[in-house]
Amino acid sequence: MKPFEYARPTTEAEAVEFLGEAGVQAVILAGGTDLTSLMRAELVSPTRVVDLKQIPSLHQVTRLEGGVQIGALVTLADLAKNSLLDGYRSLFDVVDGVRSIQVQGSGTIGGDLCHLPNCWYFRKGYGLLGQENGISLPETGDNRYHAIFGNEGAAKFVNASRFAPALMAWGAKVRIVGPSNKTSSRDRSSGSSVDAEWLPLEYFHVTPKTDQQGNTILKPGQFVSHIWLPDGNQISSATYEVLQMEGLDWPLATASVCLDVDGGFVRDASIVMGHVAPIPWVADDASRWLSGRQIDEDTAGMVADFAVLSAKPLSMNEYKVQIARTAVKRALLKATGQLEV
Numbered sequence: 195m196k197p198f199e200y201a202r203p204t205t206e207a208e209a210v211e212f213l214g215e216a217g218v219q220a221v222i223l224a225g226g227t228d229l230t231s232l233m234r235a236e237l238v239s240p241t242r243v244v245d246l247k248q249i250p251s252l253h254q255v256t257r258l259e260g261g262v263q264i265g266a267l268v269t270l271a272d273l274a275k276n277s278l279l280d281g282y283r284s285l286f287d288v289v290d291g292v293r294s295i296q297v298q299g300s301g302t303i304g305g306d307l308c309h310l311p312n313c314w315y316f317r318k319g320y321g322l323l324g325q326e327n328g329i330s331l332p333e334t335g336d337n338r339y340h341a342i343f344g345n346e347g348a349a350k351f352v353n354a355s356r357f358a359p360a361l362m363a364w365g366a367k368v369r370i371v372g373p374s375n376k377t378s379s380r381d382r383s384s385g386s387s388v389d390a391e392w393l394p395l396e397y398f399h400v401t402p403k404t405d406q407q408g409n410t411i412l413k414p415g416q417f418v419s420h421i422w423l424p425d426g427n428q429i430s431s432a433t434y435e436v437l438q439m440e441g442l443d444w445p446l447a448t449a450s451v452c453l454d455v456d457g458g459f460v461r462d463a464s465i466v467m468g469h470v471a472p473i474p475w476v477a478d479d480a481s482r483w484l485s486g487r488q489i490d491e492d493t494a495g496m497v498a499d500f501a502v503l504s505a506k507p508l509s510m511n512e513y514k515v516q517i518a519r520t521a522v523k524r525a526l527l528k529a530t531g532q533l534e535v
């Protein structure tokens with residue numbers, strides 16, 4: 195690991211200053227469960243690490259504007275314990291799937307959203323696109339865990355966030371703090387003003403076209419401070435993750451659903467798949483098709499077929515299409531109480 199400075203801001207405004215100083219290559223430290231591995235492997239070599247843990251507002255879950263605001267530093271374990279989040283079952287399903295109390299205790303929701311891909315080519319130092327001398331290693335080599343959607347361009351990795359599909363299905367927004375964000379808002383921890391913007395989560399992750407681009411829209415000096423979810427009283431939700439191992443593991447494919455059901459008929463549905471594309475994959479057509487229908491084994495199976503219709507597997511991951519299909523079907527049955535897992 196290369197030497198670096200360690201900064202511990204106590205306010206959002208101070209964090210922005212530490213991150214934005216000219217000539218400094220700064221990274222954010224949240225729970226550190228992934229960042230420390232990335233730094234040890236010298237895949238990320240910052241000159242400054244900015245630890246956000248001393249900023250109180252980032253640890254809070256509060257009511258805000260017809261919904262709930264979750265601080266980016268809220269750990270998985272704290273999220274599962276917070277009564278304001280009781281109605282958001284699909285989030286608890288994700289926490290349950292992370293089968294390590296150590297990771298649940300230190301991993302944060304913000305760190306999960308910003309998690310860099312687990313693609314083995316990236317983790318071996320070939321960059322986000324996994325290229326060697328301009329050749330795509332995932333395209334020509336072992337791609338069994340890679341993308342089955344959105345893989346037409348140079349990026350073949352799958353988005354590593356476990357919460358993003360569930361949060362997106364809920365219609366979540368993220369608050370991005372830092373330079374070039376339009377609105378000034380008051381930093382509650384210091385009373386001073388910081389540039390911040392709320393953005394629908396579906397615009398947060400991006401598919402990079404070059405190795406110079408990241409996999410989120412965050413620019414240098416920016417960070418995620420909060421996530422906002424609309425009220426969930428009328429909504430049934432669930433996440434179904436297909437994992438290979440009983441213990442700590444990354445999913446092969448996941449699906450999160452939110453359903454507004456009235457008298458047994460779906461009024462509105464949102465289905466988002468995870469670990470199948472460089473970004474969380476929204477199954478819009480399949481979601482729309484559900485409107486006005488009742489969910490049973492047959493309709494859930496049909497929607498699942500629809501959701502994976504446009505999949506384009508690589509040479510070694512056709513099996514993931516069936517797994518993604520199963521995840522969608524089971525998430526729908528789980529959300530409607532027809533599957534106990």
Ligand SMILES: Cc1cc2nc3c(=O)[nH]c(=O)nc-3n(C[C@H](O)[C@H](O)[C@H](O)COP(=O)(O)OP(=O)(O)OC[C@H]3O[C@@H](n4cnc5c(N)ncnc54)[C@H](O)[C@@H]3O)c2cc1C
Pocket residue numbers: 221222223224225226227228229230266267292297300301302303304305306307308309310356412416417418419442443444
């Ligand atoms: C050995 C090990 C194995 C693991 N295996 C799994 C697994 O199989 N499945 C699983 O789900 N999880 C696993 N995890 C946990 C996973 O790393 C965490 O759950 C979580 O995704 C990262 O959260 P963190 O707070 O520790 O983030 P950090 O490691 O602190 O940060 C992760 C990345 O996000 C950036 N970042 C963090 N917070 C912000 C923010 N607010 N704004 C902008 N950027 C930010 C950091 O700079 C860094 O690039 C594992 C962890 C360890 C240590």
